[in-house]
Amino acid sequence: MELKWLEDLLSLSRTRSFSRTAAERFCTQSALSRRIKALELWVGVPLVDRSAYPTSLTPAGMVFRDTAEEIVRQLLEVRDDLRDRLQPSNDAVTITSLQTLSVVCFPHWLQACQQRIGPFDVRLVPENMHSCVRALVEGSCDLMLAYAHPAVSAMLDPERFPSVLLSSERFLPVSKADTQGQPLFALPGTRRQPLPYLAYGPDTMLGQAADFALKQRQQHGVYLRCCYQNPIAEGLKPLVKAGHGVAWMPASLIRRELDSGELVPAGDESWALELETRLYRRAETTKPRALQAWAALQDGLPPSA
CATH class of the missing domain: 3.40.190.10 (Periplasmic binding protein-like II)
Incomplete structure (x- = not known):
């Protein structure tokens, strides 16, 4: 169980709208829905009445909300107190x-x-x-x-x-290089042999940026098989270097590997974004x-x- 799940439920009970809660929680509606369902799975009973409009909590949800509100308040108070001390x-x-x-x-x-x-x-x-x-x-x-x-x-x-604005850099798909200096995994892949894809996950900023880059090319056909997720770029980098798949990376994080040829772009410039x-x-x-x-x-x- 994650603290943000409790915060999602508290926000939803206040706004009574998945769309407004998603905006308030800086996430997509689909991500919010997944997190609410995960909380309900952890609790073991439905917490949200999805048949009503506007959205409301079930009786069990209202009981759980009161406890969640107190837990979140106490945790944040302790956190702020410890931060002040340190x-x-x-x-x-x-x-x-x-x-x-x-x-x-x-x-x-x-x-x-x-x-x-x-x-x-x-x-x-x-x-x-x-x-x-x-x-x-x-x-x-x-x-x-x-x-x-x-x-x-x-x-x-x-x-x-x-x-x-401090700086700008490329956010590009990369792959380990083969012995000829070519990518082991070159976009867009094929329907028969989709490329192994190392992803950040939809709730991360870099994950959403990679999804946007993919959607721009979707009409031309992109074939990927998500084989690993890690919300942190430094966690994906070793797997890319080991040849486990293709991943989008900030250029500043892999500058040495690009310069040495250990990693190479997995596609042309149309696959890259400019991140500020x-x-x-x-x-x-x-x-x-x-x-x-x-x-x-x-x-x-x-x-x-």
């Missing part, structure tokens, strides 16, 4: 970041900031997209580091949550160091070594 200092900048960016971008981001404004304390919290957005909206972080693409919107009001790396903040942020870091990066990041 905070490096009162003026430390708290940053939520997508897991991949916490590895490939954050060290470069921090170095660039500190070269421009001097050292400052930082608390980095790697999370998935939903948790990052939630932390920013609720004010439990000062800044958010995330990918952005027009087709995969974070649904943040730019007036309340302005952002600055953006830094977001709340418009009402007043923490001096967070505002200084923001201002220091108005012109983007300097090129990495």
Whole structure:
């Protein structure tokens, strides 16, 4: 059982609409429906009356909702209390970041900031997209580091949550190279022999970006067999290098492998997307160091070594 399942149910009981809850929870309706069903399977009884409109909870769902509300409240209170105790200092900048960016971008981001404004304390919290957005909206972080693409919107009001573009990079399908330097798995595959596909999952930002890239080519025929899922790019990378299939990867994460020829594009440029790396903040942020870091990066990041 996952905490987000409880939060989904609480949101649904409040909005009484799967579509409004999906927007509030920054996920698709199909993903929300899967998570509600997973919660019902875990509890063992139906919690949502899907025959009624607007959507309502079953009697069992209303009983469970009261307990879930108290559990979520207590967990968040304990989390916030522990975070406050372990905070490096009162003026430390708290940053939520997508897991991949916490590895490939954050060290470069921090170095660039500190070269421009001097050292400052930082608390980095790697999370998935939903948790990052939630932390920013609720004010439990000062800044958010995330990918952005027009087709995969974070649904943040730019007036309340302005952002600055740090960099752009290719998000491309890659495969291990064979002895001739050609991809072991080349898109689009065939109906008889679909390619093994290493996926992020539909609830992740990179997974939604890969799905968009695939939908753009769907009319031409794409034949993939999802053989593995991992929500983190660093978790998929070793499997791609070992020759287990094709996966979409941020170019910055596999720069060395591309340069050495160990990994090669699994398709031409029409399969790739351009992902932006953006830094977001709340418009009402007043923490001096967070505002200084923001201002220091108005012109983007300097090129990495």
